[in-house]
Amino acid sequence: MEPKDLLSLEAYDYELPPDRIAQEPVEPRDASRLMVVDRATGRIEHRIFREIVAYLRPGDLLVFNDTRVIPARLFAMKPTGGRVELLLVRRVAADRWWAMVRGRGVRPGLRLQLLSGNQPIDLHAEVEAEGEGPLRLLRFSVPPEGWLERLGVIPLPPYIRKPLHDPERYQTVYARAPGSVAAPTAGLHFTPELLARLREHGVRFAFVTLHISLDTFRPIETPDVREHKLHREWCILSPETAEQINRTRLEGGRIVAVGTTVVRVLETAARYGLGCSPEDVCPWRTVGPFEGETDLYIYPGFTFRAVDALITNFHLPRSTLLLLVAAFMGYDLMRRAYQTAIAEGYRFYSFGDAMLIL
Template sequence: MAILDLYKTESYDYFLPEELIAQSPIEPRDASRLMVLHRDEGTIEHRRFRDIVEYLSPGDLLVANDTRVIPARLRGKKGSGGEVEIFLLAPLDEESKKWKALVRPGRRLRAGQLIFLDCGIRVVVESDLPEGIRVVSFPDEIDVRALLEEFGEVPLPPYIRKKDLPFERYQTVFAKNDGSVAAPTAGLHFTEALMASLSQKGVILAWITLHVGLGTFRPVNVTDIKEHTMHSERYVVPSQVAEQIAKTKSKGRRVVAVGTTVVRCLESAALENGSVKYGPGIASLFIYPGFQFRVVDALITNFHLPKSTLLMLVAAFAGYENIIKAYQIAIKEQYRFFSFGDAMLIL
């Protein structure tokens, strides 16, 4: 395939039978299937996720995302009695009194509108932003994060029909820092026992924080992917992790990213020599074939939506032909797709 074809959004489309969209997680977490893709040879192995220990070596650095999903969906009513749904995306101020949000029904909720939440709190729609986003404000005396923990609902992806799943199953076992509206799903496969096995083998575990935004679900709607405007997400790379990456690189060991969020974080913070800049930052990097990776040497990821920026990222990392072949095999072999689906290890 000519390289120019890889800039066309339609090149990242594929047909997925609906029954392969995972509607609930596998128990235990590490019992999910694992496709191992060796990108240089183009070969594939079929394993279980817990077997990942066999593919990592002492001195490898496994970097995961410790963000925690907040129960960001609130329900209420307009003054007229019509039902309203608010999906909080990100706070706009340090006190977290004003938030970017999606509201439903959006066309009927404009600036100045009052929303009366089911829990008795009054919310004001302050202003309109592009892409259907609103700014909503809460009363000064309200602790919004405490409100969400008590009354908020899990913001499961739109393709998951089952909405009564336990909240903890949409969190990684190492989730710590509140801020995401979607889980970093590659991390959902890890258990405490599996992480202990990795540590015992000599694999070094490290965590960055990148808060996943709603843009992760949005498809690419332009014909030429170079014209797509990538969403932005906040991240923090601790100084200790930056030091660990530098040491790992100097010793010729691998930096293994748990998920596309870690890839976007580390490659956004990358320096010329393959080390990374520590501290807070904004990831707005759009990774597609032709991108030169500086930090990440291996990737653990799930199977992604057609025409998505995540699919384009893994195609850039593994090679387009390798990914197209792997997805065809995954469908034939009845792998489970998307957030609660099976995993892929790209070496």
């Protein structure tokens, strides 16, 4: 395939047998399979996730996304009695959220009454504005922070059709910052016991936050992938984490991103957290502290400045996540790894198996 074709959406399509889409997580978390891919040699190995310890060195820094999935799925009723489903997407203020709305005739000025089960309660949401497609800006009579845990439901990706018996299974064991509508799935494979083994091995840990929006599941629809618009997501890389990353690099350790969301935070902080232009490279610091929104869109041709290795799941075709992986490991190797995963019976997507790209 010619390099120019790597910007064509068709290059990121593939056929996946439906039975390869994981409908439930394996137990324990670290019993999932792990494909290990060496970018330098092209070698592919097949392991169990808990064996990742063998590929990490003392002095390496694992960077995790500590976001926590909120119970963002709500149900409401129109004045006519019609039922409406709400999915909170992005917080604008304490009482105002953008939400995806499933229901007819939901226009600005409409007042929705929230439901607890099938019972109306004394909480309301007024539609203030329309956004793209089903997006609506809602103003709540009482900020959701006080009642969301009681009324809301954890939203699962649309390709998962089995109910989740334990909502905590869609959270990482280190999740602590509420704000996402989807889990950073690469982190779902870690157990407290595995983290303890890694720490004993000399691997260090650092945390960033990126609150994941539904854009993570939105397929690219433009024939040229460069024309796709990535929505903004809020993220933070603290001064303490920036110091850990910079010190690790100076001491010869590797920065290992746990998931594509961490890649986006680190690469954003490598460009904008240092206070220099995106074209400049700081010779003595890898990243600087950063807090704000990012719309960093990574596809083949991107130059990585902060990430040395990546732990990630197997992603949807025609997705921005797949493009990020192709940019990091190289398109041809990505295609070969995915073809191998399908042939070897790996489980795909949120509750699926993982890949370590070195």
